[in-house]
Amino acid sequence: MDIAVTKLEILDWIMHLRDQAKVEKVLALKAEMENEIVAYNAVGEPLNINEYKAKADKGLKDIEEGRYMTDDELFNDMKSW
16 A cells, blocks of 8 residues: 555544544654654764754754865864874
8 A cells, every 4th residue: 555545544544533542642652753763873872853853954054054174174183183
């Protein structure tokens, strides 16, 4: 089955739920999925999807604002380590 069709079926099912307990279970599943580890940072610390997106957005902003080093700059800097 196509994922788009499946998602529409789930959406329709959720829209017709009348039992608050079931709605709360769906919300709990959503919260659990949002806390799922999707990546690790450079020092090995786990990141959930929200943390990962925030790090990516910060990196893009740093690039836009000129806060980065080129490969050559990094290589020259490493010579003094």
